[in-house]
Amino acid sequence: MFTGIIEAVGTVKASERQGGDLRLHIEASELDWGDVQLGDSIATNGVCLTAVELPGNGFVADVSIETLDLTSIGQLKVGSRVNLEKAMMPKSRFGGHIVSGHVDGLGEVVSRQPDARSERFVLRAPAELAKYIAHKGSITVDGTSLTVNKVNGAEFELNIVPHTIAHTIIGDYQSGRRVNLEVDVIARYLERLLLGEKAAEPEGSAKLTESFLAENGYLR
Incomplete structure (x- = not known):
């Protein structure tokens, strides 16, 4: 971990x-x-x-x-x-969020621009990962725990402070660069829990859909 x-x-x-x-x-x-x-x-x-x-x-x-x-x-x-x-040790200070080191997919740097002393990046995630990326949620980009500032479809925005620019490889990023993404593991577990008994069904048939959520009382 x-x-x-x-x-x-x-x-x-x-x-x-x-x-x-x-x-x-x-x-x-x-x-x-x-x-x-x-x-x-x-x-x-x-x-x-x-x-x-x-x-x-x-x-x-x-x-x-x-x-x-x-x-x-x-x-x-x-x-x-x-x-x-x-790897994290039991006595370590937990400064970021839970990261497994198991990459969920490859994202792409869309743009980069200065924002006062920080840098504002827009990244695009694979379509299948977009549902796990939330405004003010956590995401791991090339191993760095970051906070999502804005979400627009499969694209999301990050504000990177000078310290992070200086002490990670994010300062090297330019448009078109491919990056490793790991979504917040809590979002994945939440999706699985919402499926309930349907989670035991074969892969492909156990999916969260709007009709499934409505049938099970999650939507009105």
């Missing part, structure tokens, strides 16, 4: 294809690696990766084909900057 509070920006030192999947070596000298052990999870641009080697000032991870298909990790090149967060 993670909080979406980025601890360091790392750099891809090596990227090697192995039998169809990928092995990544990521360095981050400013991150304290003293409490990281083999098998620990490191959120990398919001993707939960397992440390299989610990060379001292970074980690090595194997990235599966499924992760390459569903996230932007496969687009990383040697020298690419990445957001890093070590």
Whole structure:
């Protein structure tokens, strides 16, 4: 489990294809690696990766084909900057929101413009994720816990303060960039709970629709 509070920006030192999947070596000298052990999870641009080697000032991870298909990790090149967060510990301060490191889909940066000392971004989510994104709700973008300022269909707006610009890779974003999105897990559980017994039905038939909500007393 993670909080979406980025601890360091790392750099891809090596990227090697192995039998169809990928092995990544990521360095981050400013991150304290003293409490990281083999098998620990490191959120990398919001993707939960397992440390299989610990060379001292970074980690090595194997990235599966499924992760390459569903996230932007496969687009990383040697020298690419990445957001890093070590797995949350029970004694950690919970500064963001509940983040699993399991990416729900790829979004796209639509626009960026100055807003006083901050930057205002508009991102577009995949259509199937739009229902989980709410005004003033939480969303994870490349591992960073952010608050949604405005929603317009599948597009949503973010106001990024100078500290976040300086300490994450969000400062690198330009229009057209693809980013990893993880929606608030509470929204997913709420959807499942509303389905009630219908949740046990085969995939595809168990969906929240307006007629279903009306039939079950959620709408009048």
